[in-house]
Amino acid sequence: MKKKMTLTVLLIIFAAAVVIAGQDWKSGIAWTKPPIVTPADKPGDPPSDAIILFDGKDLSAWNKDSWIVENGELTVKPGSGEIQTKQQFGSVQLHIEFATPSEVSGKGQGRGNSGVFFGNYEVQILDSYENETYFDGQCGSIYKQRPPLVNVCRKPGEWQYYDIVFNRPELKIENNKVVEVIRPGYVTVFQNGVLIINHHEIEGTTFYHLPPAYEVHEPTRPIRLQDHGNKTKFRNIWVREIPDTNQKPERTREPYYE
Ligand code: MG
Numbered sequence: 213m214k215k216k217m218t219l220t221v222l223l224i225i226f227a228a229a230v231v232i233a234g235q236d237w238k239s240g241i242a243w244t245k246p247p248i249v250t251p252a253d254k255p256g257d258p259p260s261d262a263i264i265l266f267d268g269k270d271l272s273a274w275n276k277d278s279w280i281v282e283n284g285e286l287t288v289k290p291g292s293g294e295i296q297t298k299q300q301f302g303s304v305q306l307h308i309e310f311a312t313p314s315e316v317s318g319k320g321q322g323r324g325n326s327g328v329f330f331g332n333y334e335v336q337i338l339d340s341y342e343n344e345t346y347f348d349g350q351c352g353s354i355y356k357q358r359p360p361l362v363n364v365c366r367k368p369g370e371w372q373y374y375d376i377v378f379n380r381p382e383l384k385i386e387n388n389k390v391v392e393v394i395r396p397g398y399v400t401v402f403q404n405g406v407l408i409i410n411h412h413e414i415e416g417t418t419f420y421h422l423p424p425a426y427e428v429h430e431p432t433r434p435i436r437l438q439d440h441g442n443k444t445k446f447r448n449i450w451v452r453e454i455p456d457t458n459q460k461p462e463r464t465r466e467p468y469y470e
Pocket of ligand 1 (some may be wrong): 325327328334336337438440
């Protein structure tokens with residue numbers, strides 16, 4: 213009995229010693245302090261560090277004002293051409309709300325077609341509600357590279373939204389040619405809150421008439437909205453600039469315990 217008690221006491225002392233000796237592991241990486249951002253009260257509204265591209269008032273963030281601004285909405289003026297942001301962007305988080313025309317006309321690629329371009333790379337906008345087309349060209353596709361995981365389109369005329377994470381590619385350029393893709397671009401897209409494109413590796417410019425291939429371009433480019441001849445509407449467009457990669461900073465010391 214006495215022997216058993218002694219053993220129990222010894223075990224308790226041993227456990228206590230382990231707890232006292234237990235130290236916190238530290239990575240040794242000199243992270244910078246994450247800046248404070250105030251979120252919006254309402255989901256979908258811009259947080260405090262967002263750059264507003266369209267808030268219902270005007271096209272002052274864009275290169276021209278040929279599209280129609282009415283009742284807080286921006287509508288494509290067919291035939292007037294695309295619009296692009298005055299500011300150039302690299303990697304971004306983008307929120308954009310859109311509605312394809314309530315009056316349905318045309319079919320396939322001719323119904324509610326527009327698109328959000330991050331430089332050379334298009335996330336398709338299309339009326340894909342009971343409207344068949346090639347899968348890598350339907351709403352939410354990375355045009356001619358990747359169909360959406362699911363079709364979560366609302367009916368024509370109803371407001372929908374994209375939340376997109378675009379990570380720009382890093383290209384090595386020599387003599388005005390891409391000699392190496394140091395890091396491809398990546399896109400993640402949520403449509404109406406549902407993940408439809410999961411960290412897709414961009415294969416190059418989203419041509420309609422050629423296979424994808426990387427072309428020479430600046431690291432930062434305007435964001436463009438496509439005029440494809442349909443009166444697609446937009447509202448509440450904002451963007452946040454994000455770091456190009458998730459690379460860790462240089463380690464300033466080895467991991468340690470304290
Ligand atoms: Mg398009």
